[in-house]
Amino acid sequence: MTYTTILTETRGRVGIVQLNRPKQMNAFNLAMLGEVFDAMEVFDKDETIGAIIVTGNEKAFAAGADIKEMAEVTYAQMVVEERVRVWDRIRGIRKPVIAAVSGWALGGGCEFVLACDMVVASESAKFGQPEITIGVIPGAGGTQRLARLVGKQLAMEMVINNRTLTAAEAQQFGLVNRVVAVEGYLDAAAAFAEEIASRAPMAVRMAKDAVNAAFETTLTEGLAVEKRDFYQLFATEDQKEGMQAFIEKRQPNWKGK
Numbered sequence: 001m002t003y004t005t006i007l008t009e010t011r012g013r014v015g016i017v018q019l020n021r022p023k024q025m026n027a028f029n030l031a032m033l034g035e036v037f038d039a040m041e042v043f044d045k046d047e048t049i050g051a052i053i054v055t056g057n058e059k060a061f062a063a064g065a066d067i068k069e070m071a072e073v074t075y076a077q078m079v080v081e082e083r084v085r086v087w088d089r090i091r092g093i094r095k096p097v098i099a100a101v102s103g104w105a106l107g108g109g110c111e112f113v114l115a116c117d118m119v120v121a122s123e124s125a126k127f128g129q130p131e132i133t134i135g136v137i138p139g140a141g142g143t144q145r146l147a148r149l150v151g152k153q154l155a156m157e158m159v160i161n162n163r164t165l166t167a168a169e170a171q172q173f174g175l176v177n178r179v180v181a182v183e184g185y186l187d188a189a190a191a192f193a194e195e196i197a198s199r200a201p202m203a204v205r206m207a208k209d210a211v212n213a214a215f216e217t218t219l220t221e222g223l224a225v226e227k228r229d230f231y232q233l234f235a236t237e238d239q240k241e242g243m244q245a246f247i248e249k250r251q252p253n254w255k256g257k
């Protein structure tokens with residue numbers, strides 16, 4: 001498929017989607033939103049891919065929704081078009097999604113990162129929800145995911161008073177898994193993703209499902225999801241292979257079945 005606002009590549013078992021509107025700081029217009037999620041869904045269905053990276057460029061992961069495209073939109077159009085619903089498609093991706101962030105991750109860009117499963121940040125990464133400065137609030141999950149992740153007080157400060165987090169702060173508050181040098185940040189993220197992609201595919205899928213349940217259900221329901229997923233894995237060849245390989249002191253050969 002030919003894309004106009006993103007680039008895609010594969011490295012081993014890792015699918016990479018790169019946001020590519022550098023002149024607009026990778027602001028999400030509707031075209032880019034559509035292409036990003038289409039590309040992610042293509043990688044999600046591809047059996048040769050085990051993990052997906054979404055990245056931007058060194059200066060900007062993404063500076064949010066495209067303000068110029070949104071400025072004249074009416075309430076009725078917002079309701080009918082449901083622009084921010086597109087972000088919900090990240091939740092539907094079943095393989096692990098890793099955000100590789102350098103520079104600005106603002107507004108919808110920060111919300112995109114919050115919806116990913118893991119985050120590798122370069123030392124220059126900056127995270128924030130500046131919607132308040134343009135008279136609105138985060139609309140793509142920011143108030144909810146941020147509050148669950150960093151707690152109420154910091155989320156309030158970020159959303160109400162445009163507090164921006166450095167990469168080091170984001171790591172301290174649990175928004176980022178690892179911080180790496182700006183130079184080679186995508187290579188570092190790709191190595192991390194390759195490690196994840198080499199793990200038992202069915203178990204990875206169930207693990208993602210179960211951890212997500214922790215944020216979306218009660219403890220009782222979440223424990224039930226975990227138990228169901230755990231039991232289901234005993235119906236897979238990979239469970240037999242993984243345990244046998246341990247006993248035989250060799251590396252497992254995963255089949256994804």
Ligand code: CAA
Pocket residue numbers: 023024025027028063064065066067068069084104106107108109111130131134137138139140142
């Ligand atoms: N939408 C549209 N265009 C944007 C943009 C955005 N979100 N962010 C940057 N751009 C454009 C600028 O207008 C500028 O274009 P021109 O050269 O044509 O003037 C170009 O990208 C470069 O930007 P700057 O000159 O501003 O670059 P800078 O280095 O001085 O600042 C920045 C970078 C801090 C990211 C700054 O551009 C900025 O603050 N951007 C807006 C961030 C923002 O408010 N995001 C929230 C959007 S609303 C949202 O996301 C809602 C939601 O919850 C889904």
